[in-house]
Amino acid sequence: MDLQKIREELLQKRSEIIESLSNNNSEDLNEKTGVDDAADIVASELSRETLYKLSQAERETLFLIDIALKKIENGTYGVCEECGAPIGEKRLQAIPWVRLCIECSQNEETIKSFSSRNEDISYYHIIPDTFQEEEENKNIPE
Numbered sequence: 226m227d228l229q230k231i232r233e234e235l236l237q238k239r240s241e242i243i244e245s246l247s248n249n250n251s252e253d254l255n256e257k258t259g260v261d262d263a264a265d266i267v268a269s270e271l272s273r274e275t276l277y278k279l280s281q282a283e284r285e286t287l288f289l290i291d292i293a294l295k296k297i298e299n300g301t302y303g304v305c306e307e308c309g310a311p312i313g314e315k316r317l318q319a320i321p322w323v324r325l326c327i328e329c330s331q332n333e334e335t336i337k338s339f340s341s342r343n344e345d346i347s348y349y350h351i352i353p354d355t356f357q358e359e360e361e362n363k364n365i366p367e
């Protein structure tokens with residue numbers, strides 16, 4: 226697993242979200258932050274106003290991307306937060322910010338208990354069904 230590549234993908238996705246925000250609200254955003262360069266916005270800590278303008282889904286994705294980036298830093302990336310099993314490489318390629326292995330993510334009881342001991346329960350539901358379908362389509366028989 227190429228962590229460096231995954232890290233780049235995560236950062237890329239992160240800046241895409243923030244860039245789309247700055248394009249949609251460029252005047253407003255510039256007025257509030259004084260920054261018009263997307264790279265500067267990415268580099269800086271996201272302000273409360275910036276987060277407020279993001280859609281719920283974008284906010285959740287950013288949150289999960291940040292968690293994934295932290296995991297890469299501390300060496301826990303690619304491990305299921307619930308059962309500790311390694312998450313499949315194909316799954317990570319499809320959703321680099323995924324937090325659970327496929328078994329746990331399909332288990333409603335697991336998700337309930339996972340959510341109840343995580344303050345970020347509302348963020349967990351970011352992993353949309355469409356991603357899973359995509360992942361299944363991408364599966365190559367070995």
Ligand SMILES: [Zn+2]
Binds near residue numbers: 310326330
């Ligand atoms: Zn698991």
